[in-house]
Every structure is written in C-alpha cells, then in structure tokens.
Amino acid sequence: xxxxxxxxxxxxxxxxxxxxxxxxxxxxxxxxxxxxxxxxxxxxxxxxxxxxxxxxxxxxxxxxxxxxxxxxxxxxxxxxxxxxxxxxxxxxxxxxxxxxxxxxxxxxxxxxxxxxxxxxxxxxxxxxxxxxxxxxxxxxxxxxxxxxxxxxxxxxxxxxxxxxxxxxxxxxxxxxxxxxxxxxxxxxxxxxxxxxxxxxxxxxxxxxxxxxxxxxxxxxxxxxxxxxxxxxxxxxxxxxxxxxxxxxxxxxxxxxxxxxxxxxxxxxxxxxxxxxxxxxxxxxxxxxxxxxxxxxxxxxxxxxxxxxxxxxxxxxxxxxxxxxxxxxxxxxxxxxxxxxxxxxxxxxxxxxxxxxxxxxxxxxxxxxxxxxxxxxxxxxxxxxxxxxxxxxxxxxxxxxxxxxxxxxxxxxxxxxxxxxxxxxxxxxxxxxxxxxxxxxxxxxxxxxxxxxxxxxxxxxxxxxxxxxxxxxxxxxxxxxxxxxxxxxxxxxxxxxxxxxxxxxx
Amino acid sequence: xxxxxxxxxxxxxxxxxxxxxxxxxxxxxxxxxxxxxxxxxxxxxxxxxxxxxxxxxxxxxxxxxxxxxxxxxxxxxxxxxxxxxxxxxxxxxxxxxxxxxxxxxxxxxxxxxxxxxxxxxxxxxxxxxxxxxxxxxxxxxxxxxxxxxxxxxxxxxxxxxxxxxxxxxxxxxxxxxxxxxxxxxxxxxxxxxxxxxxxxxxxxxxxxxxxxxxxxxxxxxxxxxxxxxxxxxxxxxxxxxxxxxxxxxxxxxxxxxxxxxxxxxxxxxxxxxxxxxxxxxxxxxxxxxxxxxxxxxxxxxxxxxxxxxxxxxxxxxxxxxxxxxxxxxxxxxxxxxxxxxxxxxxxxx
Numbered sequence: 001x002x003x004x005x006x007x008x009x010x011x012x013x014x015x016x017x018x019x020x021x022x023x024x025x026x027x028x029x030x031x032x033x034x035x036x037x038x039x040x041x042x043x044x045x046x047x048x049x050x051x052x053x054x055x056x057x058x059x060x061x062x063x064x065x066x067x068x069x070x071x072x073x074x075x076x077x078x079x080x081x082x083x084x085x086x087x088x089x090x091x092x093x094x095x096x097x098x099x100x101x102x103x104x105x106x107x108x109x110x111x112x113x114x115x116x117x118x119x120x121x122x123x124x125x126x127x128x129x130x131x132x133x134x135x136x137x138x139x140x141x142x143x144x145x146x147x148x149x150x151x152x153x154x155x156x157x158x159x160x161x162x163x164x165x166x167x168x169x170x171x172x173x174x175x176x177x178x179x180x181x182x183x184x185x186x187x188x189x190x191x192x193x194x195x196x197x198x199x200x201x202x203x204x205x206x207x208x209x210x211x212x213x214x215x216x217x218x219x220x221x222x223x224x225x226x227x228x229x230x231x232x233x234x235x236x237x238x239x240x241x242x243x244x245x246x247x248x249x250x251x252x253x254x255x256x257x258x259x260x261x262x263x264x265x266x267x268x269x270x271x272x273x274x275x276x277x278x279x280x281x282x283x284x285x286x287x288x289x290x291x292x293x294x295x296x297x298x299x300x301x302x303x304x305x306x307x308x309x310x311x312x313x314x315x316x317x318x319x320x321x322x323x324x325x326x327x328x329x330x331x332x333x334x335x336x337x338x339x340x341x342x343x344x345x346x347x348x349x350x351x352x353x354x355x356x357x358x359x360x361x362x363x364x365x366x367x368x369x370x371x372x373x374x375x376x377x378x379x380x381x382x383x384x385x386x387x388x389x390x391x392x393x394x395x396x397x398x399x400x401x402x403x404x405x406x407x408x409x410x411x412x413x414x415x416x417x418x419x420x421x422x423x424x425x426x427x428x429x430x431x432x433x434x435x436x437x438x439x440x441x442x443x444x445x446x447x448x449x450x451x452x453x454x455x456x457x458x459x460x461x462x463x464x465x466x467x468x469x470x471x472x473x474x475x476x477x478x479x480x481x482x483x484x485x486x487x488x489x490x491x492x493x494x495x496x497x498x499x500x501x502x503x504x505x
Numbered sequence: 506x507x508x509x510x511x512x513x514x515x516x517x518x519x520x521x522x523x524x525x526x527x528x529x530x531x532x533x534x535x536x537x538x539x540x541x542x543x544x545x546x547x548x549x550x551x552x553x554x555x556x557x558x559x560x561x562x563x564x565x566x567x568x569x570x571x572x573x574x575x576x577x578x579x580x581x582x583x584x585x586x587x588x589x590x591x592x593x594x595x596x597x598x599x600x601x602x603x604x605x606x607x608x609x610x611x612x613x614x615x616x617x618x619x620x621x622x623x624x625x626x627x628x629x630x631x632x633x634x635x636x637x638x639x640x641x642x643x644x645x646x647x648x649x650x651x652x653x654x655x656x657x658x659x660x661x662x663x664x665x666x667x668x669x670x671x672x673x674x675x676x677x678x679x680x681x682x683x684x685x686x687x688x689x690x691x692x693x694x695x696x697x698x699x700x701x702x703x704x705x706x707x708x709x710x711x712x713x714x715x716x717x718x719x720x721x722x723x724x725x726x727x728x729x730x731x732x733x734x735x736x737x738x739x740x741x742x743x744x745x746x747x748x749x750x751x752x753x754x755x756x757x758x759x760x761x762x763x764x765x766x767x768x769x770x771x772x773x774x775x776x777x778x779x780x781x782x783x784x785x786x787x788x789x790x791x792x793x794x795x796x797x798x799x800x801x802x803x804x805x806x807x808x809x810x811x812x813x814x815x816x817x818x819x820x821x822x823x824x825x826x827x828x829x830x831x832x833x834x835x836x837x838x839x840x841x842x843x844x845x846x847x848x849x850x851x852x853x854x
Contacts (some may be wrong), residue, residue: 305732327732338730345731350724355717359732364716371713 004063005030005162006082010233011060013046020046022217025061025227028162028193033184035196035204038214039293039460044197045087048164049216051195052084053077064162080085083155086163087171087269091139098122098135101154118490125156129186145176152183163187164195169203171269176274181207181257185262199237199294200477201228201230201499213237222293230499235491238292240488254283257334257423257454259303263313265296265303266343273299274478281423286445288469288486289303290494291460297458298340301427304456305337306330331360340458344406346412349401351392354382357415389414389440406437408471413441414485417448424448427458442468462491477501518784518791522798529823529828533815543815550808551801557808559690563762565800566696567592570754571778573703574644574747577717579787581743583634587648588751589775590655591629591724594760595622595752597659599767601667603679604760619698619756626747626752634744638737644744644783652775657716663768674768683761695757701748704756707789719743751775777803780824784831799824823834 004027010025010396020045028034034223036044047102053072062069064080077084087387098115099487101122107114119135126133131149139147148168152165169177184194184207198204201457204211205225212219213481215234258281267273274296281287291297302308304315307328314323318334325333340343347356356390358378366377382396389410393402408428417424426445430438445468449455459465472489474482474497530540551561571588578585599622606614620694633647664674683693710716718739722729726736754774780800784792802824804816 068568255648286837327730328735331733339731345727346724348721348725348728351721359721362717367713373712373714373717380604503710 004028005065007061007063008047008051011044011047011050011062013050013055014058019217023219024050024214024217025219025222026051026212027222028195030193031191032209033188033194033196033207035198035208035211035216037197037199037201037204037211038220039199042214042237044214045166048166048197049193050081052164056245069122070075077156079159081159083149083158083160085151085155085163085166085168085365086278087166089151091147091150093140094138095398096132096136096138097142097150100150101157105158109326122153122157125153128190129156129183131183143176144171145179146172147333148172148176148180149183152187161191162193162195164197164198167199168196169200173370177203196498199292201292202234204233204347205230217469231492231495234292234495236499238460238500240473241492254452255279256282257318258456259316260300260304261314261316263300263303263315265308266310267296267299268475272478274303275314277475277478278313279473280481281456283422283454284293284449284452285466285470286449286455286457288465288472289475290462290465290472290498291475293460293473295498297475298427300475300476301314301337301340301425301456301458305329305335305425329336331421334422336421336424336453337427338412338416338421338424338429340431342409342412347400347408350399351404352399353386353411354378356411357385357396360415361419365442366490385414385418387445390436406433406436409433410437410440413444417444420451420453422453423456424453425456425458428460429457430464431460462494466494468504474498515791515794519826521784524830525823525827528826529819532819533820536811536815538815543813546812546815547805547809549805549812551805555687555807556690557804559829560599561688561693561800562687562692562696562803563690565797565805566693566699566761567754567758567774568778568781568796568800568853569699569703569755569793570750571774572781573706573789573824574754575779575782577706577710577719577750577791578630578744578747578785578791579782580723580789581689581719582726583637583740583744583747584645585630585633585648585744585747586645586779587629587633587651587655587748588647588774588778589771589773590652591626591748591751592755592758592771592774593652593655593659594629594688594755595626596713596771597662597667597766598622598625598752599756599759600679603681604667604677609678611681615760618679618681618760619753620755622752623749624752626750626755628748629752630744630746631741633648634741634833638740650835654759656769659766663766667766669765669770673761676766678765679760682762682764683757685761691762693757693761694828695761698757699754702753702795703789706745706750710789720723771839780828784828801820 009025011021013021024043024047026036026047036047038044049055051062053076061070064082065074092103096104098119102118122135126129131216133146133149133153134142146160148391152163168180172180179428196204196207208225210222210224211228211233212222213233215237221406261275262276262281263274264272264276265274277300279287289297297307303310306325306329310323314321316322320333322330323332333388343349348359358381361367366374368374385391386394386396390408391407391414400411403411404465413429429441429445433441444468445457446453457465457468466489468487469486471492472486473480474494476498477500481500484493510514526544533540533543550557554559571592574588575585599618602618602621603614606617609617629651633644633651636642636647637644660674663676667676669675669677683695685691685693710719718729718734722736724740729736729739755771758770763770775785777799778796781796782792802820804818808814810817
C-alpha cells in the first residue's frame with residue numbers, strides 16, 4: 001500500500017460513445033521515473049489527465065499517498081502534490097517568466113506583489129535542479145525548451161512532488177531533450193516521482209525505472225527497464241492476433257504510379273517531422289508502410305494528397321509533378337484516398353449515404369448536369385453500391401451518422417475505390433471496424449490491385465501490412481529505416497526496423 | 506430535406522408561436538387589459554383594410570430577404586451580422602443609379618438598379634468572408650463593424666453629395682419606381698421579386714451542385730476540402746450571395762417604398778431578419794414563415810396600442826418570449842435524447 005505514492009486501478013473512462021480508457025492500471029513509486037507508453041489514442045494521456053483531475057473517472061479507484069480520492073479536480077490534485085506539464089504549454093506570452101511562475105499565488109507585501117522574495121524562491125529551484133531560465137524575459141522571447149523548464153518550475157512552486165510530463169520531448173530538439181533528461185534525473189535524485197508519457201522507445205529506455213504499456217485503452221502490463229527491450233515493448237504496444245487471411249495474388253508490377261522524392265514535411269507541432277523520405281508505388285502492387293503510430297505516417301499521406309504542405313522534395317503522380325497541389329487537383333491527377341479519420345475527413349456525417357457516395361464526382365456526369373443535381377441517377381448509383389459493399393442499413397437516404405463504424409467505412413471505401421483511379425491511398429482502412437467489414441475492405445483493396453491500381457497502405461496493424469502488401473517500407477521518426485518484400489517480413493524484423501533498426505543497447 | 510423532420514419542425518414552430526402568444530396574454534392580463542381584445546386589435550392592425558395589410562406586406566418584404574440571406578450564409582457556416590450594412594449600401598447604390606443613369610431606357614435602368622445594389626451588397630459580403638477564409642478574422646466582428654461603416658457612408662452621402670436639400674437627410678427621388686399596388690400603403694411589386702428570389706435560393710440549395718457544396722462546407726469543411734470542394738471559395742460565395750440578397754432588399758426599399766434614399770431607413774431590418782432565421786435554426790423553408798410572423802407582430806403593434814391600452818412594446822416582449830421558448834425547445838429535445846439513450850442502455854445492460 002504505502003509503497004506507492006499514486007495508485008490507479010480498474011479505471012474506465014468514456015467520452016460519449018468512445019471508450020478512451022477501457023481498463024487502466026497505473027502506480028507510481030516514490031523517487032522513480034515511470035514511463036507510460038502506447039500508440040496514439042491508446043489512452044495514456046487520458047489516464048494522466050484523469051489523475052490530474054481534468055475529467056472525472058467513470059469507475060475505478062485513484063489513491064494518492066494512501067488517501068482515496070473520490071472527487072478529483074485539478075485544484076485538489078495540486079493540493080495533494082500532483083503537477084502536470086501539458087503538451088500545450090499553459091503560459092501567458094506577454095508576461096515575463098517570473099510573472100508566469102507566480103501567477104495565481106503571488107507573494108504579497110502589503111498591497112503590492114513581493115517580487116524580491118518570489119525571485120529568491122524561484123532561484124532556489126533553478127540552482128537546485130540546474131534549470132537555466134531567464135526570469136525577466138517574456139515568454140514570447142524564449143525557446144520552447146526554456147518554456148518547458150518554466151512549466152516544470154511552476155509545478156514545483158506549487159509544491160508538486162508527483163510530476164506528470166505529457167510527451168515532453170515531442171516539441172524539443174535532441175539537444176534540448178538531453179538537457180530535459182538531466183533535469184528529470186536531478187528531480188528523481190531529490191525524491192520526486194515522475195510520470196513520463198511517450199511513444200519514443202529509445203528515450204523511454206534511457207530514462208525510466210519502470211515502464212507501463214497501454215494499447216487501445218487497455219493496460220498491458222508493467223515491466224522494469226532491466227527486464228525489457230525496445231523489441232519487447234514494441235510487441236506489447238502493437239501486438240494483435242492474426243485472424244484473417246487474404247488470398248493474395250502475386251501479379252506483375254507495372255510502371256511507376258507514385259514517386260515520392262526526398263520529401264520533407266512539418267507536423268502541427270514540429271518542423272521537419274518527415275526528413276527526406278523517398279519511395280515509389282507501381283501499378284498492380286500494394287506497398288505497405290509499417291511504423292509505430294506517430295512516426296510521420298499521417299504527415300506523409302497528407303503531404304502526398306495535398307492536405308499538408310511539402311517543405312521540400314517532390315511528389316510525382318502518373319508522371320506529373322503534383323507537389324503542393326490542392327486536394328482537388330491531386331484527385332484530378334489520379335488519386336483516390338481513404339483517409340485515416342473517417343469522421344473528420346472521410347464522411348460528412350450530417351449528410352446522407354448517397355450524398356457521401358457521390359461527393360467526389362458530384363460535378364461529373366451522370367451525377368449532375370450543368371448546375372443541376374441528378375437525383376435519380378445518384379439514387380441508382382447508391383443502390384448499386386449499397387448492394388455491392390453490403391452497406392447496412394440499405395436506406396441510402398439516411399445520414400451517415402446513423403451508421404456503425406464498419407458500415408460508415410464501407411461508404412468511404414465504396415466512394416474511393418469505385419472511381420478506378422490509378423493510385424489508391426488507404427490510411428488505416430480497417431481501424432475501429434468489425435470483422436465482417438474488415439474482410440470486405442481488405443478484399444476490395446486486393447481487387448483494386450488486381451485491376452491495376454497502385455495501392456499505398458498505411459496501417460497500425462502489422463498483421464494487415466504483412467498479409468496485404470507486396471512490398472513493405474518501414475519508417476521510424478520521419479525516416480525510412482528499411483524496405484523488404486512481404487515474403488521475407490515477419491513481426492521480428494519489422495519490429496526491429498520500426499525502432500530505428502538497432503537492437504537494444 | 507426529410508419530410509418527417511420538416512413536418513415536425515413546422516409543428517414545433519406553431520406550438521412555439523401559440524405558447525409565446527399565451528405568455529404574452531398573461532402579461533396583458535397583468536396590466537389589467539383583456540388579452541383577447543388586444544390580440545384581435547393586433548391582428549386587425551395587421552390585416553384589416555388595404556392600408557394595414559399593405560403596410561404589413563411592405564414590412565415583410567425586406568425581412569423576407571434579409572432572413573433568407575442570413576440563413577444562406579449560415580448554411581455555409583458563416584454568421585452574417587452584416588445584413589443591415591449590406592441593405593444600406595444596396596439601397597444607396599440603387600438610389601445613385603436610379604437618380605443619375607437616366608440615359609438608360611427605363612426597363613434597363615430597372616435592371617441596372619437591382620444589379621448595382623446586388624453587386625455592392627455582394628462586395629460588402631465579400632470583404633469579411635475573404636478576411637475569414639484567408640486570415641481567420643472572425644466574420645462576426647468584421648460584419649458588426651462594417652455595419653457602422655456602411656451606415657455612415659450612406660448618411661454622409663445623403664447629407665452631402667446626394668442630398669436633396671430637405672430638412673430630413675434624404676436623396677433626390679429616383680426616376681424609376683416599383684408599382685405600388687395597394688395604395689395608400691407602400692406595398693409594392695418588390696414583394697413578388699423577393700418571393701421569386703427566395704424560391705430560387707431554396708431551389709439552389711437543394712437541387713444544384715452549388716447548394717450541395719454550400720451545405721457540405723457548412724457542416725464539415727475538412728471533408729469538403731478532402732473531396733475536392735474548395736471550402737474557402739464556397740464560404741466566400743455564400744456570403745456574397747447573402748450580401749447580394751440584402752442589397753436587393755435595400756433596392757426594393759428605395760424604389761418601392763420610399764422612392765428616394767431615406768437616411769437610416771434600414772435600422773432594425775438586419776437584426777429582425779437574423780432573428781427570424783435563428784429562431785428556425787436557419788431552415789430556409791421555415792424562415793419565410795417566421796419572417797412573416799414577425800412582420801405581422803410589428804405591423805399590428807401600433808393598431809393594438811391605439812385601440813386598447815396595451816403598449817406596442819408588448820410585441821417585443823412576445824418576440825423575446827418566443828426566442829426563449831425556441832431555445833428551451835432544444836433543451837426539451839436534448840432531454841428526449843438522453844431518455845432514449847438511457848432506455849437503450851437499460852435494454853443492453
């Protein structure tokens with residue numbers, strides 16, 4: 001009991017119909033760095049936000065320093081010594097570092113703020129943990145790494161001895177990350193307990209005492225660092241049972257449809273998330289991209305399809321340079337695209353199945369004539385597609401928000417595949433869908449390939465990549481770490497490449 | 506679109522109307538008057554006799570256009586608070602053309618007035634829309650600010666360069682006017698033009714590819730861009746259409762009601778149009794009916810005040826109650842949903 005400063009057990013948390021955490025377990029010893037790892041959406045940030053009291057839990061138990069917390073909110077969490085450094089910093093740009101640190105509990109002298117004693121207090125932490133910050137600079141003038149140190153000092157000033165860091169290195173350069181690690185080690189020496197959320201395994205292996213793994217909202221176990229390896233952790237993060245086999249054809253690959261040449265792309269948070277990627281896709285083959293989620297897959301696909309800007313390099317589709325074309329022009333050049341997030345981009349949930357099926361070809365015959373929508377022809381088409389892809393319910397005038405995940409995804413797949421475009425990009429085509437839909441979708445991809453399309457497949461499921469692809473490209477932290485034929489790929493050699501190609505130290 | 510939901514929508518509006526009139530009746534009883542007498546006077550004030558009916562119709566016309574204009578912009582996700590400014594500028598453009606371009610034959614001059622008003626209104630819609638689409642400046646802020654700019658531009662023009670020199674700030678009379686068919690009221694052929702335009706807009710929204718694109722952009726702009734619809738262009742286009750409709754409303758006021766540009770003539774038209782659209786949640790089919798109801802209330806208020814002791818401000822109270830009930834009604838829906846959800850969960854569990 002008293003071994004742990006924090007213990008969370010049987011945690012369940014849902015947002016609407018989404019189960020963010022299905023079964024969460026986590027505990028923290030005094031004076032350790034405990035990493036919480038998992039793919040994007042595995043529920044690791046949610047777990048820690050629950051501990052910090054940002055949302056109430058649906059069920060489960062949170063015990064902090066031997067005391068069961070019934071109603072946790074950030075204020076009581078802070079009172080119990082829990083501090084959190086968020087992915088997005090919570091700082092006031094136009095105030096100085098010192099003002100930011102004391103904001104909310106300023107020491108006063110009469111009616112005025114006692115800046116001198118505040119400065120002394122802050123300086124104490126700076127010296128103790130070797131955190132270099134410039135107290136009189138405005139936040140807008142300091143670097144991201146320095147802003148992060150300001151956030152850490154803020155938590156310390158509020159008396160935190162449990163500090164949660166949510167993907168702290170995502171925004172840092174390697175040099176800054178190194179400094180952060182020194183600070184974290186200093187904090188540990190001093191008896192603080194730290195939670196380190198990340199999906200970068202080499203960092204986790206460097207800094208942690210213990211490591212907990214989450215996968216799809218489920219707790220997958222805790223291991224001591226000495227007893228594990230990056231390969232072992234990868235398996236725990238992504239391992240899934242094999243349950244379907246596609247009858248795979250080995251056609252002859254034709255000419256090149258897509259060529260990506262030395263492409264650099266920024267993500268929302270970091271510049272140059274993708275650093276110099278080159279790959280190609282030929283007619284009549286499926287090329288799979290394997291990698292742990294968040295290593296640049298989304299950014300690469302968005303860059304090819306015209307949704308995200310290419311920093312440098314070029315993308316060539318069907319012999320035409322389409323670099324930084326808008327999405328419409330890329331589609332006109334020969335792209336069909338099943339996006340990774342069907343609810344955000346793939347579908348317009350308020351509109352009907354038929355409206356969604358014709359969305360891309362709305363301006364073409366027979367779906368419209370001049371400005372006029374040809375409803376009868378659209379209905380005929382929808383009826384055919386509903387039957388062909390077994391979309392249920394079959395009433396194509398229902399809004400797509402009424403569909404289950406699998407049927408909604410079938411609408412997206414039906415729309416994109418039916419055009420017979422030379423390049424088909426399928427991003428997480430079977431994420432969150434039922435087994436029946438998985439089978440239909442995978443067979444559809446296989447069929448598109450047989451009919452001569454080049455298919456670029458991104459999937460978080462290694463099993464899907466191996467069973468569908470002809471060729472597999474592995475990426476790690478925005479770079480290609482290897483390429484192999486599907487026939488020679490297995491979970492071990494792919495897993496190794498997914499961690500950057502090095503065996504653990 | 507869906508027949509059932511459209512029907513349910515109309516029933517909801519009807520119930521809301523009756524409820525708000527009922528609560529209004531309580532207020533009337535509270536000030537010691539007979540509510541039935543007051544409402545009879547109100548409806549007589551709006552419908553009884555050529556003058557009153559005509560005045561109601563004349564008041565309805567600009568409201569019809571501005572409310573549908575607001576709904577169209579809202580369909581693409583824009584909140585066009587700039588209706589009033591667009592009406593003012595449309596009006597002044599029509600007045601300028603109607604006064605000065607007498608070299609044109611009359612029929613063409615008519616068209617020129619309407620076209621000029623529509624173009625100027627569209628430009629006044631384009632500016633905030635482009636700022637929003639390309640620089641992410643809130644169109645709510647810019648349109649509110651631009652209303653004041655538009656008002657002062659027209660005030661300056663009719664007090665200075667375009668002034669008729671009368672005590673009231675107003676322009677010279679225009680050389681073409683819309684036929685007034687219910688004299689002595691100012692009801693005019695503009696109402697026919699407005700109704701035709703509104704029908705065209707409804708047709709456009711549900712039967713053309715342009716309407717499809719507007720609805721797509723308004724409900725999911727990410728999806729729109731993904732399937733190759735340029736969401737920025739569509740957004741700007743719908744704001745320009747909204748502005749053009751308002752410009753035409755201004756033109757009808759000038760050519761049909763006043764015969765000249767009267768300073769401040771459109772004050773309140775924008776906010777009432779917005780109200781009508783918002784109450785029915787931008788349903789373009791229901792919006793005209795709501796605009797008509799508001800027009801009747803406004804037109805009948807004076808008659809009620811004259812023949813009973815009920816002040817015309819009561820109408821504003823009824824409108825306010827209406828809004829409250831319309832918003833509460835979403836609460837009721839929400840409760841129903843929660844109930845349903847609880848039931849299904851019970852079944853599953």
